[in-house]
Amino acid sequence: MRLSSKAKAIQWIILTFCLWARAKDIEQQPVFVRGQDGYHTYRIPAVLTTSKGSVLAFCEGRKASASDSGDIDIVFKRSIDAGKTWGKQQIIWDDKTNTCGNPCVVQDKETGTIFLLLTHNLGKDHEKEINGGTSSGSRTVWLMKSDDDGLTWSAPKEITSAVKEPSWRWYATGPGIGIQIEHGPKKGRLIIPSDHSVPDGEHTESQSHVIYSDDHGKSWKIGGSIKPNMNECQVVELSDGKGTLLMSMRNLPKGSNRAQSISFDGGSTWSPTARHPQLIDSTCQASILRYRWSTSNEPPCILFSNPADSSKRINMTVRASYDEGQNWSTDTVLHTSDSAYSCLTVLPDHTVGCLYERGEKNAYEQITFARFALTLPDQADPKPPTK
Secondary structure, three states: OOOOHHHHHHHHHHHHHHHHHHHHOOEEEEEEEOOOOOOOEEEEEEEEEOOOOOEEEEEEEEOOOOOOOOOEEEEEEEEOOOOOOOOOOEEEEOOOOOEEEEEEEEEOOOOOOEEEEEEEEOOOOOHHHHHHOOOOOOOEEEEEEEOOOOOOOOOOEEOHHHHOOOOOOOEEEOOEEOEEOOOOOOOOOEEEEEEEEEEEOOEEEEEEEEEEEOOOOOOOEEEEEEOOOEEEEEEEEOOOOOOOEEEEEEEOOOOOOOEEEEEOOOOOOOOOOEEOOOOOOOOOOOEEEEEEOOOOOOOOEEEEEEEOOOOOOEEEEEEEEOOOOOOOEEEEEEEEEEEEEEEEEEOOOOOEEEEEEEOOOOOOOEEEEEEEOOOOOOOOOOOOOOO
């Protein structure tokens, strides 16, 4: 039955009111603002709630422009009150006029060490040149760590030879967060979702992959690749008790829905990809995160955030799944206007935090931290995947 014009208008008013009422419960504040503290633009957010309850926010500080190349530093802020207030901005990696970027952070819950994976290239090299094999330098992979809850950080250490195949050209860690597997035969493994490009005739093909550590970050190895045309990615462990992983990926062609793949062996191999019909995407980075595991009284919950539009980077939305990523609800809209990259975290009081790019004229005016309570259903039917 078709709705009348009047019924459609009433339906729209109700929806608008619900979104307005929900938005009133969201606390939002800018953390990194364009033009402040000596940087033209801030991009590529990553956020982690540590085991001690601190919230660590990372991003790229782009000195002269919003460009993906040039003089780019890694900057950082720390909060000790669940993201309500933030400490002074710190520069934790500045290599003169070169590009330091793609922060991806993970904490080893057994040792407490926090690892920050990063990439680097000469500031004069652009992604097109690196992909084409005509750049002056190469894209390299680096590691920093903190053993004191983010108060201090080690100097960057290069790990390229361990985690990048010689034939690979472009390389990106994350951006966002990694995970530590909590169940199954690979329990304790640290996983960093990444992507790279490989030559394919006159062009290059983009593929997603993971790198991992089984010795608490002392050494890192390359996991399996996912192709074709996969790109920036994030990973979550599913609640089957076996350590099964779900990878969520930005993919081509432009405007296609979010791609997903499953690994049953800790990231060494991956299933063929499938595009999720509910996760519309404008070909942008996104975040996926375990909110809680299944218990006898509570359903499992996974969160997902992205600019939910098929063509434009607008409408930053956080969705929830109560059946391990098979179905997704639209729970919270953070910003209906321009928005892009995001990173989710669960705060000490079990509210949700989202560090994301937003603006009114373009998506890169500021990086904002949003805090809100998740509305959970009374019942859910978890359906973990089977091999």
